[in-house]
Amino acid sequence: MRQIAEEAGYANGALKPYFPTKMDLLAATFEHVYSSTEERIGKSIEGLRGFEALRAMCLEVLPFTERLRDEARIVVSFWDSAAQD
Template sequence: MPKIVDHDQRRLELVDATWRIIARLGIEGATMREIAEEAGFANGALKPYFPTKDLLLTSAFGHVFNRTNQRIALVTEGLSGLAALRAFCTEVLPLDEERVNEARIVIPFWQKALNDADMAALHSESMSQWHDTIAAHTSAARRAGEVSTPLEDAAVADHLLNMMLGAQIVAALSPAEHFSQDLEGQLDNYLALLTG
């Protein structure tokens, strides 16, 4: 009897392998052969699922974004206002090796998205989702009397999103400098400014 292949599971295994290879070797080291070997498959096994490396990179970005969102959902469950806002931000900030590795996936995706309309649209949609969530947490904090800044909620979301994405760049490109920074302290200082 032929072996039944779970195609969704195989696709996920290949995306996970891509994530690990890019984190370890960078985008240039993430050849289709390396990814297949990392996943434990023959080189030709990637083609039916991901005909191009760009498609695989897009899937890896989507995977990292979804993993981050799953963590965010867990840590913000039952929280609201400033506590939910802080919890959201700490899951995006590169505070440990896993989140630094995620930043190493995001940066090559950004580079490709500069010249690829589909990748750019995926990034824009993802960041818009985060922006709306940050603004909603800020609004809830304002209603609860935790935030008194005259800045609009959307402006707060702009600041926090830029801080988190900038921290990802520093973490991926300058690890020594990154780990000497107190990102949680910087976040707390910013949040303190919002409370007046």
């Protein structure tokens, strides 16, 4: 948590009131990524059906860009932590 706060430009204790544990922070981050991904998918598949809709969805989920790779890292980290808990 100390390293996360430092990289974000905050004091070490600044995150604790909002995210008491690293898992709390990871869960909130996962929820944010999940919500924004669902929103992007909804917009991208609007009016599409079949393979066109599937392709549009995949382009919003598969890690083709740096942002999507970052999101994938968050999701995989959350799954790993959740599986171990």
